[in-house]
Amino acid sequence: MTDVRPAVTTDSNPAAEVLDALFHSDQGGHEQVVLCQDRPTGLRAVIAVHSTALGPALGGTRFHAYQEADHPESAALADALRLARGMTYKNALAGLPHGGGKAVIIGDPEKIKTEELLLAYGRCVAALGGRYVTACDVGTYVQDMDVIARSNRWTTGRSPEQGGAGDSSVLTSYGVFQAMLASAEHRWGSPELTGRTVGVAGVGKVGHLLVDQLVEAGARVLVNDVNPAAVARVRAAHPEVTAVPSVDELVADPALDIYAPCALGGVLNDRTVPLLRAAIVCGAANNQLDHPGVEKDLADRGVLYAPDYVVNSGGVIQVADELSGFNFARAKEKAAEIRLTTREIFQRADADGVPPAVAADRIAEQRIAQARGVDRPFA
Incomplete structure (x- = not known):
């Protein structure tokens, strides 16, 4: 038993x-x-x-x-x-009833x-x-x-045979792309990615689907992955994509406009942030910030950071839809709202004078507090 x-x-x-x-800390x-x-x-x-x-x-x-x-x-x-x-926090900002x-x-x-x-x-x-x-x-x-x-x-x-949604990487990558459009619009005044250089670190289930969308959007794409077979698969589909030997070389490329970490967490740290040449960070990896304070380091360097738990929420949106009997079109429509949420976060960050990661937390906490009818959600 x-x-x-x-x-x-x-x-x-x-x-x-x-x-x-x-029981006792702010993280509890x-x-x-x-x-x-x-x-x-x-x-x-x-x-x-x-x-x-x-x-x-x-x-x-x-x-x-x-x-x-x-x-x-x-x-x-x-x-x-x-x-x-x-x-x-992820579910609150995804607008899910969870x-x-x-x-x-x-x-x-x-x-x-x-x-x-x-x-x-x-x-x-x-x-x-x-x-x-x-x-x-x-x-x-x-x-x-x-x-x-x-x-x-x-x-x-x-x-799908058991009534589910199957692999959630499809809407995860779609959500990342929507957040990237919002990021480009906020930074450059236009969501247009044609001619922009995007570096994707990690081209597994989510990353390779993101590359498909970036190529279609006219971006110049650089890729890196510890698995040579993953890189080979991407280049077989898109010969124009450039493979870069290491993540350090990828983030330090002087032509880089957007960095999309789509593999391991902790990739934005005291070593990589000083190397970073991109104006935007927007990727699917979880827990990208290695420690508290990295979000401020990015902001101080003029890098626009799209909070990872917002960017990659397409997957949880997809699986949550199963509870109502999965409908891909409905779930995709919900995932498209990631673009609007990302835009809202950047606007809040500018208004409050804080990094976007802080603004995202504040919006999530506000939604949770309203649901509880209290001033602070976890007081």
């Missing part, structure tokens, strides 16, 4: 600092955190519900071993808390992922009675969601 327990700790527990942050404010265990299948998971002010919490399930951490369970808990909070949540299954998916484990995890989600709606994330895929959905009806990101 699946065991769903509230998170507890003692002073000697390595998770003590994380739980202290949960989570409504509910549960630890899930099913010993027969080896399931160990954390489900974090940050907010349901706007509706049931929606966010993906990450499957990761956390082998780099001294205490994997503590690292997983910290990750779930951080990611759940981020989903609250709060934010996130789940983490602890372990190497290549070694321990089984049908039985996924079904046990689905029962953990079901035990929350609809307060949390799950989807794909790092280490989980459409076929996994199909399995999880067999033991839990609050599952999105399923295959």
Whole structure:
């Protein structure tokens, strides 16, 4: 039987600092955190519900071993808390009737992922009675969601054969492109990308679809990826695209107008920001800012930064639409609003005299506070 327990700790527990942050810091404010265990299948998971002010919490399930951490369970808990909070802000700015949540299954998916484990995890989600709606994330895929959905009806990101939307990269890339148009318009007075040089770092599922749209729009495109096969696929489709050997060379290219990070997080840091020659940063990668203060460094250098959790929200818009019976045209129309939201963020940033990342947080917090009928959303 699946065991769903509230998170507890003692002073000697390595998770003590994380739980202290949960209850006492500005990064906390989570409504509910549960630890899930099913010993027969080896399931160990954390489900974090940050907010349901706007509706049931929606966010993906990450499957990761956390082998780099001294205490994997503590690292997983910290990750779930951080990611759940981020989903609250993402869903609020996407205009979805959802709060934010996130789940983490602890372990190497290549070694321990089984049908039985996924079904046990689905029962953990079901035990929350609809307060949390799950989807794909790092280490989980459409076929996994199909399995999880067999033991839990609050599952999105399923295959079309199972009534789902399938791969969410299509609308993710579309949303990135819409945000890029808004960014260009704000910086140069026109959304026209013809003749602009755009560097795309990471041309996997989302990045290569973004390249398709950029080429069609008349942009000159530079690409980089750690996987040579991914670069080869892009250049086979678009021989005019230029491959750049390293990210450092990409961001430092003097012709670069827009930098689109579409792979790993933390790419805007104390080393890369001084190298950056682009006037705009707008990409699909999560958690692009390596640490607090980078957003100010970008603003001080005159770089317009489109907040990543707004830019890449097309994916969550797509999976959220499944709950109403997936309709691609309806979901695409909703994803097109990312352009308007990005424009609103830049206008708010200019009016308040703050970086766009700060303005985005303020708009999200205002929407959540209004839903709760309070002055501050997480006071």
